[in-house]
Amino acid sequence: MTYAIETKKLSRYFDDVHAVKSVDLVVQRGSLYGFLGPNGAGKSTTIKMLTGILVPSSGEVSILGKNPWNRADAISIKQQTGVVPENLALFDNLTAREYLTFTGRMYSMDPSTIRERSEELLSLLKLEEVEKKLTVEYSHGMKKKLALAAALLPNPDLLFLDEPFEGVDAVTSRVIRDILAIYVRRGSTVFVTSHVLEIVERICTHVGIIAGGQLVEQASLDELRQGSSLEQRFLEKVGRPQEEEINLAWLEDGRGRSGLAPGGNGPAIEEPADSGQDCPDPNSQLSESQSRENPS
Numbered sequence: 001m002t003y004a005i006e007t008k009k010l011s012r013y014f015d016d017v018h019a020v021k022s023v024d025l026v027v028q029r030g031s032l033y034g035f036l037g038p039n040g041a042g043k044s045t046t047i048k049m050l051t052g053i054l055v056p057s058s059g060e061v062s063i064l065g066k067n068p069w070n071r072a073d074a075i076s077i078k079q080q081t082g083v084v085p086e087n088l089a090l091f092d093n094l095t096a097r098e099y100l101t102f103t104g105r106m107y108s109m110d111p112s113t114i115r116e117r118s119e120e121l122l123s124l125l126k127l128e129e130v131e132k133k134l135t136v137e138y139s140h141g142m143k144k145k146l147a148l149a150a151a152l153l154p155n156p157d158l159l160f161l162d163e164p165f166e167g168v169d170a171v172t173s174r175v176i177r178d179i180l181a182i183y184v185r186r187g188s189t190v191f192v193t194s195h196v197l198e199i200v201e202r203i204c205t206h207v208g209i210i211a212g213g214q215l216v217e218q219a220s221l222d223e224l225r226q227g228s229s230l231e232q233r234f235l236e237k238v239g240r241p242q243e244e245e246i247n248l249a250w251l252e253d254g255r256g257r258s259g260l261a262p263g264g265n266g267p268a269i270e271e272p273a274d275s276g277q278d279c280p281d282p283n284s285q286l287s288e289s290q291s292r293e294n295p296s
């Protein structure tokens, strides 16, 4: 049986920036694989190469046993995968339902299945109340939920989720975790990036850690933790010693705080004495000046 995802010496340059360096990923089918790393480590660049958004500079990629850079395989891979990309890639001038309908049609789903699943997903992710709004009017969290609904709609075998928990509320975060648990239990695979280590620790079966473009760890969660916490192992792997001190004396003692007189604790700017008058209403000022310009 082939792996859900396998890469060999996968690399990507942006001019002289070597963003991803010879990465060998192995993601077993049925696993919930957390791909972790500090800011700028190369997570999104890797996910883009796995999902056909970005061409690798060198190396090999196999998704569900197929090559995404082979034209014949690419469509079949797209039919079997769902993606929540870094920038979400929604259409601003569609409502949630229109976007899901569009997505379903792209996956050649029949209209009644699209309708039924859209209703279920919009309700589960608490988007049914805003479904008539255009996505351009959505909050960041709402957009994220819609992108996740679209990724789940065709019921794919493999999900790529770039930061699905970022910007969503606690209730939704719990719903997403429960959905992913059901999804993996049936044998499908999730490849997820996240900075929220508590969630990764709770839901992931396997973890890969990338730092400076290099895969510095890849193991099952239990192998990696070995009685320690994921956070501690992560900090060790990405090279921030736990005992590193935060040496910002001015932050600790409050010296030179903005709004304070130099060296003192009193206010730098004297509060105006209370004249007993209310603040002028800016609207009344506006209407006064307007009335000067446009005497009626």
Ligand SMILES: Nc1ncnc2c1ncn2[C@@H]1O[C@H](COP(=O)(O)OP(=O)(O)OP(=O)(O)O)[C@@H](O)[C@H]1O
Residues within 6 Å of the ligand: 014, 017, 019, 037, 038, 039, 040, 041, 042, 043, 044, 045, 046
């Ligand atoms: N389009 C681009 N052009 C030039 N450099 C890029 C581009 N995209 C990414 N990079 C660089 O590649 C490196 C990896 O970036 P990437 O976005 O993959 O990191 P990341 O791990 O996803 O970070 P974050 O957690 O902050 O989202 C960084 O040095 C980044 O500046």
